[in-house]
Amino acid sequence: MEDILIMKRYHKSIFSVTLLLTACLIFGLIGTGFAAHVPIPLLDADGNPIATPDPAGTVAPAFSVKTTCGACHGDKVTYPQLLSYDEIENHSYHAQLGANQLAEWNSANPKPWGQQSPGHFGKW
């Protein structure tokens, strides 16, 4: 009788562990899914959705990151916490490379490339 009780406890324990592992697996995978980015429709430079090529294997417009990423990163209603493409591009020295630092004409050093910006734009 005691052996039977032990076996029942053993099976119950195995069942619990299996249930726990399964739950971990399921919720773990769901967690991975949640960790990935939300679906991203591809948009062209004009902001139009890019149609699936028909027939397959034909050319299609290259996607624009400004419109594709900007569809959410700029939608201040749905995603108010996200900065827009323009906000990021405006305030990025990696993007501007001096294009936002163009200075006035320097009559003392009037080379066309010499004094217009400290970065690539206007420095050459």
Add this chain to the structure above:
Amino acid sequence: MAHIFADVPGGVKFELGMEPFAYASEADFIDRVDLSVPGMMQDCAECHIGGGGMEYVPAPNLADRVPLRDFYATAVFDHLTTPQTGAYSAADYTAFNYFIDTYDVDNDGDLNEVQEADFAKLGVLEMDCMLCHLKGYEYVDRRDMLRAAKFDASRAVGAGVAEQNNVSFGTAGYGTSVYYNDQVVDNGGFLEFGSSILANLKATPPSDNCAFCHFNHGGVDWKKRGDNWKNDPNYDVHTVLGCMGCHEGKIGSEIGTSGDPNSSAIGQCDPAKGNAPYSSLWNANDNTMKTCADCHLKAGWDAGLGEYSNDFGAPDPTARHQALGLTAQLCQTAADGNVNASHLDILECTVCHVRKATTEAWNTGGAVVDATGPDAEGRLADHENEYVSRMMFDGTVTNLSYAWQNGKIYATNVLNTIFWRDKEPTFDANGDGQLDAMDALLMTDVLADDLAKGWTNIVKDNSGTVTNIEVGARIASLNAYLNTKWGVTNANVKLATLAVPFKVNHNVSPASYALGHDCADCHAPGEFFDRTYAMQGDGMNLTFDSTQVTPFTKLGGTTPTDFHPSLKDRAGTSIPLQVLSGNTTLRDIETGEMLYPPSASYTGADGNPYATRAAWVAYLNTVGGAVGQAVATIASIDNATNPGSPFEVGDAMDLTAGASAAGSTYYWTVQDAPGTLTGQTVTGYVLNNPGTFQVLLTVVGPKGDLKQQWAKITVVNKAAATTVDSIVANSGSATVTINLINLPAAADYDELYVRYGDGTWETIAYDGTDDNAQTVVRDYRLRDTYLNGTNYVYTTTVQVKNGGVVIETIKFKVTIPQ
């Protein structure tokens, strides 16, 4: 070089707007332009992300910028005809819609022709989010698209979701359409990224993506930093943190969106910046990244932000630095004899901690950029052939030099760009409209002459060994080319170099490699202050006649130098340093030449004057032992009680330190008891406990530096003299009398501590009789557990103690018949 915006007459400021400069004709454009905006997009953008001037025509107000896509559709500011009269067209030759075809986009073999950049056909370089945020991004594929001027396609191909089309240059869709692959999926008739792309989009850019442009990748880093570094924990102890561990903005940092270059707020997608000495790009963002001190000294705390950022558990090195004397006031903030700074006050951490101590092949720097001709990939200068690079470590010596920035010395690697320029003051050799004697030649002119002669760059063509013969041949050829091009007879081409001291601050080595463990690491001849620093590549031998070269510039209009003016002394004055001009080779330098002007006078910490750099460096090379530094040497540890014998409990110990600098203070700690002893010599320290202990000598020098040395001693109990004279035990009786003799004199012990071996113990006071004997009477516990045959047997221990200290210990057996 290109004239991008029209000159503004009458001093009218750019705030009113900027009008693209229009060249008179295609011929005028090709005469005066080597690199226009589309050319930058093809070439420079291999390491630049797009956006800014690669997406818009710049304007003072960012909101007023005209997209390059609309260059032919929207009126761009026209200063001379306000209101604006209309958009530009293909008939207008500007730096925005034409370029020199150095990458041969039409595959006709002509690299010096003009091509139109119709952005409706090419696309533009938007700021490519994927380049940083997509794990597995294909940098090389993107670069190939850029060189082909397929700008919109560069993002899709770089992301790995498409291949380029087969459309010819000049045809609609050339740079704007692609063949998508299975990394995108259909959703209701429209495309979206597949799951693999979504899963690989990372909020924090993977370090491998930073590596595209910032380390150990195709030599691109030599352009940015002058040397490579490797993402390997053996060569950078911070590798595990990833790039953003240090370059992510600190918690509480303001995130900017205004685009105002005077804003200190960092961009959300800009890594926080350090402080390059020669850079002036958006300097308001300088010093926004985590510094060594932020993590190692402040636990991540930023007082200005009032927040803790992650310090990654960085160890605080203060004690170690103090022990090495690096926090002691031994140095000067000015060489005026006023000793008012520590080594840490005047050295950036990287000076000692970036050692680059490996001979592995990746550990190279770009000694020379050869801009006398194209490289193997068609770029108009060669950063990376086998002759222009150099190893950063030769197995013994780290090949770095040093320079000042804001009163601190930083480690640097100098990158020399050799290039052609015209010295004739009456001849405008590059068509920039300015007559001066410093015209850098158009790179496309150099390319055209090289191609006509079958040359590439001069170092590569001559397998690294270049003499005045080869230099003279190229000068003659370029003079003839320019004379023909411009219809003159006085072209006067010279070779010049621009030496830029790049800041070296990656590859932080394990601390054991650091300088500063000994003064002589730096303060010795041939080390920090006068080590030979090579300016040429390991495979180079560039020689020439002194008449074939010219300085890069003249400081103050009079003093020639080949270095960027950012090479400054500690007070911030540019140091003139000629390494090519005035010489017949691109000469090696001594490291001290980058730190100290040759003719300045100095006053040492010893108060003595030094009239020249040479005298000053000679002084610095010997200064380590001359300024009263601490020395910690344990000269002897002696047994004063029994000289020459091992220590026993109760023995007295004498300690002697070797002499340190005058004014030093000596501290001793002996681990067997709390407390600190002072003095170069300590006598009569009584060892009260048995065991093995550390003896630590700490010496603080007169300037506050600290040195330590330790030794180990072992103390054993004294051999016991006390013996058992007799034990009186009767059969069946618990009472036992133990007579002890040969005990110490009465003055030397005050109690006995007895463990009877039957589970009981007691402390028995000295019996008051100074006869070296004492009797112990005890009723033992007669338990079966102690029964051995017919006797009860007990192992009894007696400790003779004085003042709580065990003087002797004896053990013996007590036997009681059953």
